[in-house]
Amino acid sequence: MPHMRQNNFPKLIKNLALKRADYRCERCWSKRDLEFHHISPLKLGGKSTVDNCIVLCHNCHNITPKDRFLLKNYFLKFASTKEMINYYNVEDEYEAIKELSKELSIDYKKLRNKIEISQPSHIYAVKQGMKHSVEKRGHAGFNIPYGYEYRNGELKIKPKEAKIVNDIYQWYLSGVSMGKIVKMLNSAQISTKKGCFWAKKTISAILKNLLYCGYFRHEEKITKSNHEQIIDLATFRKVQKIIESQGGKPSNF
Ligand SMILES: [Zn+2]
Structure with missing residues (x-):
C-alpha cells in the first residue's frame, strides 16, 4: 500500500513540528484535523525534516499552493482574503x-496571476485565456x-x-x-494526471x-463554458x- 502523504514524516519530526506550531495550523491557527505538509515535495528531493515540514489543518492543506514563494509570502501569512484586506487596510x-x-518587490500582475492560478477554485479553462497562453508559450498555462x-484549443474529454x-x-x-x-x-494502481498517488x-x-459540470470560475465570476461536462449540475x-x-x-455554487 502506498503511504498517505501526511504519514511520510517520522513521528519524532511530526512532534517537533507540532511543538513549534503550538499544536495548531500554521496558517489559520485551527487545532482541528492537523496534517503535515512537505514545503519542498518528496518527489522533488524534499526531505522529511522539521525545517521542511509545515503543520496545516485539513482545510488549509487542501488548498496549499505548490509555489513555495506564494506559500511563504502569501498563503501562510493570510488565512483569508478578509485578513489580507484588513491587514493592509484597503478596499478589496x-x-x-x-x-x-510592493512589499515583496515583485510585479503586481505577476503576483496576482501566481495567486489566481494557485487557487484550486480558479479554473483557468477560460477559452480565450487558454488560446492566448497556448499561442504565446505553446502550451496551456494551467494544469x-x-x-x-x-x-485544438479546447478542453476535450478523455474517456x-x-x-x-x-x-x-x-x-x-x-x-x-x-x-x-x-x-x-x-x-x-490508477495514477493521477501527473503519474502520482492520489x-x-x-x-x-x-x-x-x-469545470466538471461545464462551468468555470474566473475572478470570482462563474460562467458557463461550452466544453463537454462530465458531471451533471x-x-x-x-x-x-x-x-x-x-x-x-x-465550492460555493
Ligand atoms: Zn488551517
Missing part, C-alpha cells in the same frame, strides 16, 4: 495584492484537469479519466469517504471543480452539500 483583495507586491485533455471522475462522484455520493476513495484508486487533496479538488450540487455537512468547504 486587488488593492491588498498591490500592497503585498489540465483530470478527465480532460487539451486539443478513461472521465470515467474515474464519474466514479469518484458516485462513490462519494453513496457515502464512501475521500480517504477510502484515495485507497481504492491507489490500490487499483491524496485526499486531489479527490477534494475533483469533487469541488466546477444536480450531482455536483449534492456533492457540495455532503462536503459542507462534513465540515468541509464546498
Whole structure:
C-alpha cells in the first residue's frame, strides 16, 4: 500500500513540528484535523525534516499552493482574503495584492496571476485565456484537469479519466469517504494526471471543480463554458452539500 502523504514524516519530526506550531495550523491557527505538509515535495528531493515540514489543518492543506514563494509570502501569512484586506487596510483583495507586491518587490500582475492560478477554485479553462497562453508559450498555462485533455484549443474529454471522475462522484455520493476513495484508486494502481498517488487533496479538488459540470470560475465570476461536462449540475450540487455537512468547504455554487 502506498503511504498517505501526511504519514511520510517520522513521528519524532511530526512532534517537533507540532511543538513549534503550538499544536495548531500554521496558517489559520485551527487545532482541528492537523496534517503535515512537505514545503519542498518528496518527489522533488524534499526531505522529511522539521525545517521542511509545515503543520496545516485539513482545510488549509487542501488548498496549499505548490509555489513555495506564494506559500511563504502569501498563503501562510493570510488565512483569508478578509485578513489580507484588513491587514493592509484597503478596499478589496486587488488593492491588498498591490500592497503585498510592493512589499515583496515583485510585479503586481505577476503576483496576482501566481495567486489566481494557485487557487484550486480558479479554473483557468477560460477559452480565450487558454488560446492566448497556448499561442504565446505553446502550451496551456494551467494544469489540465483530470478527465480532460487539451486539443485544438479546447478542453476535450478523455474517456478513461472521465470515467474515474464519474466514479469518484458516485462513490462519494453513496457515502464512501475521500480517504477510502484515495485507497481504492491507489490500490487499483490508477495514477493521477501527473503519474502520482492520489491524496485526499486531489479527490477534494475533483469533487469541488466546477469545470466538471461545464462551468468555470474566473475572478470570482462563474460562467458557463461550452466544453463537454462530465458531471451533471444536480450531482455536483449534492456533492457540495455532503462536503459542507462534513465540515468541509464546498465550492460555493
Ligand atoms: Zn488551517
